[in-house]
Amino acid sequence: MTSVDRCSETTREWVCEAVRIIEADANRSADTHLLPFPLPADWGVQLYLKDESTHPTGSLKHRLARSLFLYALCNGWITEGTPVIEASSGSTAVSEAYFARLLNLPFIAVMPASTSTEKIALIERQGGQCHFVDEPSAMYTESRRLANELDGHFMDQFTHAERATDWRGNNNIAESMFQQMALEPHREPAWIVVGAGTGGTSATIGRYIRYQSMRTHLAVVDPECSVFFDAWRDTQPDLTGCRGSRIEGIGRPRVEPSFVGQVIDRMIKVPDAASIAAIRYVEGILGRRVGGSTGTNLWGAFQIIAEMLAAGREGSVVTLLCDGGERYAHTYYNDEWLAKQGLDLDPHYRVLAEFFESGTWQ
Incomplete structure (x- = not known):
């Protein structure tokens, strides 16, 4: 009988130590805060931001x-x-x-x-x-x-x-989110709103919702130059585009292998100007700057909340604060960059102002 040994004891020891080092990092920093976003109390709808900017490298x-x-x-x-x-x-x-x-x-x-x-x-x-x-x-x-x-x-x-993350639990983002919601007025969110870059986050959350037999719905927001929305709507997984996304971290010119459309309940296409208008508008509310993908998430969450209010529904919505705005001082927070991109924020500011004034979405 012939045998081949491909793993030395030295290699196995190194791998064991490497796993320990990474798990130690997770033990120190895996969980992030769930922040309530200030909405009028009489709306009966709560919005929460899972603040992923507090990770050691500053993002989701x-x-x-x-x-x-x-x-x-x-x-x-x-x-x-x-x-x-x-x-x-x-x-x-x-x-x-x-x-x-x-x-x-x-x-x-x-x-x-x-x-x-x-x-x-x-x-x-x-x-x-x-x-x-x-x-x-x-x-x-x-x-x-x-x-x-x-x-x-x-x-x-x-x-x-989508396959590297343990979607059943192990303190993944979905499990952490639901555990932090446990003592809130509406502990099981009506909606979770996320963007898609690789598709891994939406796949993890969508699978976890089903695994835990929850009624929460998953909405995925998609920036204007991305093909995820059109591919999902038209069931065309081979669809490709010719431009990269201006909203860093989300949106792709092709449907990536990690995008699992079957776990998504709804997709919302968000203009890039709307994403940027959202982060600039909420800066005064949050007292901080956030990145463009957070703006895309907020635009979708605000739209869903307005629909809940119109239907007379109470409940909670959770979305992600993906990263801080300091990385985008020369782009999303720069008026010259916006002008070069041909982005007009004013129409979207008006939509946001009406939403915060009356809870309606025009």
């Missing part, structure tokens, strides 16, 4: 990066010294660079040459390297090429996001 993508690293470690794809490569110019790359540094692994983010200097600095601050391509569509091919050349691992967030 910290959860994803942790899950992707654990998934890769437990599948034997990452061992001591393995270079980790990801196709990302945004928050995922920042978070993955953080975990790679915890494990003393090289990390390379493959990104378009047009990526802002602010995002590059965030990735490099976490110990990552940035590798540039001229065309955004070349990121995936170049990531695979680098992984092969360096004998590394291409993390591939858009393929593995």
Whole structure:
């Protein structure tokens, strides 16, 4: 009889220690606050924001990066010294660079040459390297090429996001959310509203709702240059677009493998100007700046709340505060950038003003 031993004791010890390090990070920082958003008490509807900006790397993508690293470690794809490569110019790359540094692994983010200097600095601050391509569509091919050349691992967030997260529980975002709602007036939300980038968050929440036999509905908001909404509405999973999303962190020009449309009850298309108007409008209410994807979430949540009020329904709605607005000082909070993009916020300001004045959605 012939046998082959592919795993040395040294390798297994390293992997065990790597898992411990990542779980220790989760033990320190996995949960985030659930913040009530101030709405008129007589509306009978409560809105809550799950504040993911308080993670060590400042965004919702910290959860994803942790899950992707654990998934890769437990599948034997990452061992001591393995270079980790990801196709990302945004928050995922920042978070993955953080975990790679915890494990003393090289990390390379493959990104378009047009990526802002602010995002590059965030990735490099976490110990990552940035590798540039001229065309955004070349990121995936170049990531695979680098992984092969360096004998590394291409993390591939858009393929593995929905399967890397334990959707049954294990303090995932859905379980945390529902546990924090336990003592609220309407403990089981009528709606949860999230955006889709990889699709991993919506898949996790949608599956968890069904697994726990809850009546909560899941709404996914989609920015204007993304194809998720049209593909879901028309059942066209092979649909592709020609532009990237202006709302960082959500929206894709193709339907990613981690997008599970069957767990979604409703999708809402949100103009980019509406997303940005929302974050600027609520700055005075929240006393802080938030990122564009949070604006997309809020626009969808406000619309749903107005519909609940019109129907005479009470209840709760939960959405995500995905990251802070300090990353977007030169874009969403910059009037010159808005003008160059041709974005007019005034019509959307009027919709928001009417909503907060009367609870109606025009």
